[in-house]
Amino acid sequence: MGEKMRPIVAVTMGDPAGNGPEITVKALSDPALYERCRPIVVGDAKMIEQAKGFVNHPEIEVNPVSDVADAKFRAGTIDVYHLDLIEDVASFKLGEVSAEGGNAAFQSVRRTIELAMEGKVDATVTNALNKEAMNLALAPQGMHFDGHTEIYATYTGTKKYSMMLAHHDFRVVHVSTHCSLREACDRVKTPRVLEVIRLGWQACRDLGIESPRVAVAGLNPHAGEHGLFGTEEVDEITPAIELARAEGIDAVGPCPPDSVFSEMHGGWYDIVVCMYHDQGHIPTKTLGFVFDREAGSWKAVEGVNVTLGLPIIRTSVDHGTGFALAGKGTANALSLVNAIDYALRMARGKE
Structure with a gap:
C-alpha cells in the first residue's frame, strides 16, 4: 500500500438478525471515515438497505457490487459486496436465532477472508455473529466453529494464533x-x-x-x-x-x-x-462497557478484538449481536469505528 493510498477495509455484516447492519450504516455514514480508508461491506445489500430506515439515514445510497473493483468508495454511499443470503427480508425475523441468519453471517465471514487472501482488500473487520445460529446452519454440513477466531484460522491455514x-x-x-x-x-x-x-x-x-x-x-x-x-x-x-x-x-x-x-x-x-x-x-470490558445508571442505557460499548498470527488483518467489535436492540436504531457504532481504526493502525504498521 502506498503512503497516499487509503486501505480497502472489508466489513462483515454480522448476523442480520442482530444490530450489525445498523451499526454498519451508522459507522459508514460518517464522511470522515472515508478520509482514512475505503470501506466495503460484505453481506446482503437488502439488509443494509433495511437498516438505513432503522437508523434514519435515508439519504445513504447502497451500492451492491460483485467485485471490489466496482465499489465507489465515496462518502454518502455504502458499497456492499452483495451475497444474496436472505431470501425474504420482509419475513426475516430480527432478534431471533435462525439457521438462515447464522448461514448469512458465516458466508459473509468466509467471503471476506477469501477477499483478503486474494489481496483484494487490505484489512478485515467483523461485526458480531451468533455462535448458536451459525452452528445451527453448519451442523447439516458436519461443520462446527467456536467463533470468528477459529473460522479465520481454518480458512487461512493458521496453526499458531x-x-x-x-x-x-x-x-x-x-x-x-x-x-x-x-x-x-x-x-x-x-x-x-x-x-x-x-x-x-x-x-x-x-x-x-x-x-x-x-x-x-x-x-x-x-x-x-x-x-x-x-x-x-x-x-x-x-x-x-x-x-x-x-x-x-x-x-x-x-x-x-x-x-x-x-x-x-x-x-x-x-x-x-x-x-x-x-x-x-x-x-x-469493565473499562470499555459503561452503563449510565441515571439514563438507564449504555453510555459506551467499546473494545476491539484482534486475531493475532494470521497472514491477514482481522479486527472485530468486542460485543455480541445485540438481538434485543435489533431494528430499534439505538445501537452504538463506536466499537465498530474503533475496530476499523485499529485495523488501519495495523495495516500501516505492516507497510
Whole structure:
C-alpha cells in the first residue's frame, strides 16, 4: 500500500438478525471515515438497505457490487459486496436465532477472508455473529466453529494464533479462550505461553510500538506465591518468560493477576498475556462497557478484538449481536469505528 493510498477495509455484516447492519450504516455514514480508508461491506445489500430506515439515514445510497473493483468508495454511499443470503427480508425475523441468519453471517465471514487472501482488500473487520445460529446452519454440513477466531484460522491455514482484546492502549492477549476453566488450566504450558508472548509482542510492534513491554499474568492467586498456591507459575510460565527474554523480548512476570491490569492501565506495560478467557475479558470490558445508571442505557460499548498470527488483518467489535436492540436504531457504532481504526493502525504498521 502506498503512503497516499487509503486501505480497502472489508466489513462483515454480522448476523442480520442482530444490530450489525445498523451499526454498519451508522459507522459508514460518517464522511470522515472515508478520509482514512475505503470501506466495503460484505453481506446482503437488502439488509443494509433495511437498516438505513432503522437508523434514519435515508439519504445513504447502497451500492451492491460483485467485485471490489466496482465499489465507489465515496462518502454518502455504502458499497456492499452483495451475497444474496436472505431470501425474504420482509419475513426475516430480527432478534431471533435462525439457521438462515447464522448461514448469512458465516458466508459473509468466509467471503471476506477469501477477499483478503486474494489481496483484494487490505484489512478485515467483523461485526458480531451468533455462535448458536451459525452452528445451527453448519451442523447439516458436519461443520462446527467456536467463533470468528477459529473460522479465520481454518480458512487461512493458521496453526499458531491468539485473541487480543484492546480498549485504546489497554491490551490483553490470551493463552486460551473458548474452553472450560478446568481445561484452560491444563493448557498453561511453556510452549503455548511462549507462543502467545511472541504474538503479543509482535502485535505491539505492528501497532508502531518500538520496544513493547510485555507483562505475563500468573494463573493462580498472587501468581502462586512461589508454589504455595499452585505450581504452574514455577513449572510452566516462568520458563516461557525466560525463553522470551533470551530472544530479546521485554517480558516480565509472572505478575499477580489482581494488580497487573491496573499497572498496565497506568502505563507500565503495553500488553498483558492472560492465561484464560475471563482473566483478560473482565478487565477490558469493565473499562470499555459503561452503563449510565441515571439514563438507564449504555453510555459506551467499546473494545476491539484482534486475531493475532494470521497472514491477514482481522479486527472485530468486542460485543455480541445485540438481538434485543435489533431494528430499534439505538445501537452504538463506536466499537465498530474503533475496530476499523485499529485495523488501519495495523495495516500501516505492516507497510
